[in-house]
Amino acid sequence: MNRDELELYLNEALQTAQFRDYCPNGLQVEGRPEVARLITGVTASQALLEEAIQWRADAVLVHHGYFWKGEDPRIVGYKGRRLGLLLTHGINLFAYHLPLDAHPELGNNAQLGARLGLRATGRFGPDQLGWLGVLETPMDAGALAERIGAALGRSPLLLGEPGRPVRHVAWCTGAAQGMFEAAVAAGADAYISGEVSEQTTHLARETGVAYIGAGHHATERWGIMALGEHLAQRFGIEHRFVDIVNPV
């Protein structure tokens, strides 16, 4: 498939024009014009690029790309090495950040909710990025944390009372611990995100709402994987998801 047609399709499907983001969404580094083999991954790290080179991928599609707002714009050190690998091998880099978190079916939040058996009921928080839902079978926070550990293959960090009954759940993948207060205000019994801050503990204790830190990487694998599978089915592109393990 032609690279520019692929970008147009992705921009349209993910409605990139609707988002104010911290990075450019879409084609970030231009490589060869035809895309037959696609590698997806969470972050465009050097390890992922090396996998792409070995597999002779024409494009890499990630959730965390490059050129973040406020970062040092110089192409030196590890950034130079990453770009050098892409440019030397003619590999395209596509990145979709907030548009991929938010997509109603292929997005990180949609995919995480489906994997955890949560029925979505609404949205909350800044730009309505957070999701609200219910557990069809209410359980306590400890049991929910166990279910998450089994689904994601990583033991989450549970803050708050394990015995707290949970029916209403709020979630937002990645580093969205800053939306905990908004989740509490939205009526959640438990809030699931990826990372934690020191103050997250106190908020959980003092509001009585459980916080489950399920891993930034662990909660953001499914969106990009679903998007890659979608492209493979729709356009006959060869697709492989590569999981570069990350404990955070």
Ligand SMILES: [Zn+2]
């Ligand atoms: Zn993220």
